[in-house]
Amino acid sequence: MPTPHTQHLLPLLHRTLGTTVLGICLHGSATLCGLRPHSDIDVLVVVRDSMTHPQRRALVQELLKVSGTSVTDSRPVELIVVVQDDIRPWRYPPTCDFLYGEWLRDDYERGLVPAREPMPDLAPLLTMALNGDAPLYGPPPAELLDPVPHDDLRRAVVAGVPQLVAELDTDTRNVLLTLARVWTTLATGAIRSKDAAADWALPRLPAEHRPVLAHARAVYLGEQTEDWTSLRGGVRSCAEFLVRAIDGHRL
Structure with a gap:
């Protein structure tokens, strides 16, 4: 269910990504312990197809407008997009289709468009999404994601x-x-x-x-x-x- 911090993100994501969206869920602090004063809003989007370059550019521009502003109660957004076929069945290292985080804002404002790339950090992120079971749109995460093997989780956090x-x-x-x-x-x-x-x-x-x-x-x-x-x-x-x-x- 959308929260006051996330309800504005759903129409933004559907408008930008269209019918390829399979599910959207929370992970991170919101599911582990509740948002702390310095917590990001951590969102995972599972899609059917890899994003196009125009979609990537448009999503960055949309997120620059809302992340860390009054729209999100001054909270930064960290948004990850994964293609379901990239992470189910599971293999290591997993591939991230798109990443937005405020630590990269200067690069985004200079024109950086996030590309697909291997991302070991997806292993703990997906594990938190599964354990948190906090869908904002679509089915429970367990219907879209495979569990991460323990050895791969250990490799990922060390990487x-x-x-x-x-x-x-x-x-x-x-x-x-x-x-x-x-x-x-x-x-x-x-x-x-x-x-x-x-x-x-x-x-x-x-x-x-x-x-x-x-x-x-x-x-x-x-x-x-x-x-x-x-x-x-x-x-x-x-x-x-x-x-x-x-x-x-x-x-």
Whole structure:
């Protein structure tokens, strides 16, 4: 069922993609724990046919107008489109047909049009969509998607670690919380919200690293402002510990 944050997206998607749409559902924070102050609205669209170039260009332009504006209560939209035949039957790595995320806004405004490409991150995303079972249009996700094998889920969450570490200085909160979630997923098999992953990881961290991750969690929950001045010296060592913990659980 559409929510106040998503009801405007459905006509936009149907207008842009037409009758190829098989289903639209939520995933991410909205299905794991409820939207947090810094949460995106994470939407997965399953289509019958790959998008055309005009459709891609039109969808980017539509999303630029609504993502992170008053239309979505200032929440950014992360939208993924997958072709059903690309992910059912399941194979690794899965293919993403279209990706929109606010971190790419500058590129979109310069004319970038998202293309089809392999995307390991689809494995946890599809798993969250299946577990969340939150259709906005069409049947339950389980009628459109195959379950992701556990080994492929583990491979996928690890695949993005180098890119995360490269973004530590520019996206500190998100990188630390995502590393904690990767560690949690590898250790427990469960995909948790970022704050729940931090709750799991904090008592397992050496004492000197806990203030860094605790601050990332508090900012994510809207309990503190994002100011790393007093903690900056410990950010990289905390991230390095999380990466070593992840390495200890690799296949």
